[in-house]
Amino acid sequence: MGNACPQRRRDVEDIRRISLQEVRSRGWVIIFGKVYNLSEYVERHPGGADLLLGVAGRDATVEFETMRHSSAALLQMEKLFVGICDSAKTSESSEPAKPLQLTGGRQSSRLKINQVDSWWNVEECGFLPCADPVKELPAPWDRLVKLSEVLPSLTVHGKFRTAAERELSCALPRNRAEIKEALDVLSEGEAESLHSLLGYICLAYLHGPPDVYEKGQTVKLDILGRRPDLDHLPAWLSMPWICVSERLERRPMLDYAGCVLNNWERLDPAGPIKPSNLRLLRRFTGLVDEEWFFKTHIIIESEGGHVISSLEAISCAMKDENIHNLLQELHTLEEALWRLASVCLPIMFTRSPSDHSLMCEPFLFFFRLRPYIKSIDVTMDVDDGKEAFTLNGPSGAMSTILPAVDALLGIKNTSAELREAVKAFEAYVPKEHRQFLDRLRNAPQSVKRFVESRKSTVEEKTWYALAGAFNACISRVLDFRW
Known part of the structure; x- marks a missing residue:
């Protein structure tokens, strides 16, 4: 019993942290800060391949929340989990991603x-x-x-x-x-x-x-x-x-x-x-x-x-x-x-x-x-x-x-x-x-x-x-x- 908490902490520390650039380059998907590799699952997706291709390489939390998913689908997601996006807020010291802002155009002057x-x-x-x-x-x-x-x-x-x-x-x-x-x-x-x-x-x-x-x-x-x-x-x-x-x-x-x-x-x-x-x-x-x-x-x-x-x-x-x-x-x-x-x-x-x-x-x-x-x-x-x-x-x-x-x-x-x-x-x-x-x-x-x-x-x-x-x-x- 005394080793349970330290073991859990090591499991969390061992989870791979993945950059947003890697998510984009590999076509992975972010849902609630977690990264999933859906490439082998695309053709088997009940909603069709186009839905998954449309969110590849980016955060799909909103799209995921919009659709109802069964418990079987949630279990399937665990098999596709590859890590945590390093831009996600996982601790109090983490800073959220900066929102998009006006740049002033391609030529500020x-x-x-x-x-x-x-x-x-x-x-x-x-x-x-x-x-x-x-x-x-x-x-x-x-x-x-x-x-x-x-x-x-x-x-x-x-x-x-x-x-x-x-x-x-x-x-x-x-x-x-x-x-x-x-x-x-x-x-x-x-x-x-x-x-x-x-x-x-x-x-x-x-x-x-x-x-x-x-x-x-x-x-x-x-x-x-x-x-x-x-x-x-x-x-x-x-x-x-x-x-x-x-x-x-x-x-x-x-x-x-x-x-x-x-x-x-x-x-x-x-x-x-x-x-x-x-x-x-x-x-x-x-x-x-x-x-x-x-x-x-x-x-x-x-x-x-x-x-x-x-x-x-x-x-x-x-x-x-x-x-x-x-x-x-x-x-x-x-x-x-x-x-x-x-x-x-x-x-x-x-x-x-x-x-x-x-x-x-x-x-x-x-x-x-x-x-x-x-x-x-x-x-x-x-x-x-x-x-x-x-x-x-x-x-x-x-x-x-x-x-x-x-x-x-x-x-x-x-x-x-x-x-x-x-x-x-x-x-x-x-x-x-x-x-x-x-x-x-x-x-x-x-x-x-x-x-x-x-x-x-x-x-x-x-x-x-x-x-x-x-x-x-x-x-x-x-x-x-x-």
Whole structure:
């Protein structure tokens, strides 16, 4: 009896402690801090092999708890036990694993504008531009900058259209030769800023409410009690917008790049890209809710740079037939995607520390901001005639992060309607982003095909680890879509 406790203590000390890196490399599974080798049990699993492959190489405690398991299953687990994960808390002195946090993006201090050869460099900087967005423009476009600074105040009082006509109608060029001459002196970053500015000003011109305080003015309301929007843009707005859009090879519309990717500045120029260090350059309403909504997307794009670097590394690993590197990079991709879903997306639902109200109230978003950024049918003065346009408003679906992941992993949308919508959105995406997508789509093979084709050529436990890492990435993609 006296030896029972010491013997039990020695048994505990003899249990193997396994690093998280080894769990990932071998495709083992962690449940309640214990590590199990399921490779020989996968094909016999009553729930099917796919369920186990989907959790290989990571902590599956939540998935295990979700399903009911019989006592026979628990006994079977004891036979598969190989050790304890050394990141699990097994004593009072052990420290829990640190939660994922914002990194500030791939470049916490970005390049200066005069150091940029190309405004977009997806491989190096992700889908944000290589330098912080341009704030100032030369004449005659500087008038747009000044007008955008007071846009929220003018729209709330219904005076924006009058101010735009007074300040811009005689100041902006309206024929192609004059516009081309004024555009030729702009850098790529300045052209992007101009495209964004014209998007804000044109949509405010179309959707801005009339001045209800103007004497003698009668405001007609529709059946829902809303003021009707304009559906026509004059040449002094439409022609510059169309010409700069043609230069950038995009649609004449405020797109995701215009209200997110090229619409921010850092309060501390040397500081990281995080919510407390960002402000929007242009806004419709001036509300904190609008700023918080778009800042969340800026953070997602910044942190998404790690996703792009993982995709590049995965492509290289497949090209070099380096299975070990491929496995490691798939785990890195999963972590990067998980950071977006678990750290970045919840920023949207942050509450104010002072009164606990949402920083982005859904009511204010849908009824104050959404009317400005909805899709439109508009007629524009073009050259000597008029042209009708049907244009999609800016949407998070215009982000290139998930389409890039889909392309390399080999994920196919089963909905034809969804595929058509995604394809239509690509006309609103910077051409460099489209070129990056095309390169991934035209790669010799996707990760899915690569893993499937190696089942008979690599060691069994290695293949199961690869399949598990691939399925884990798929699960993270679904975090954005369900």
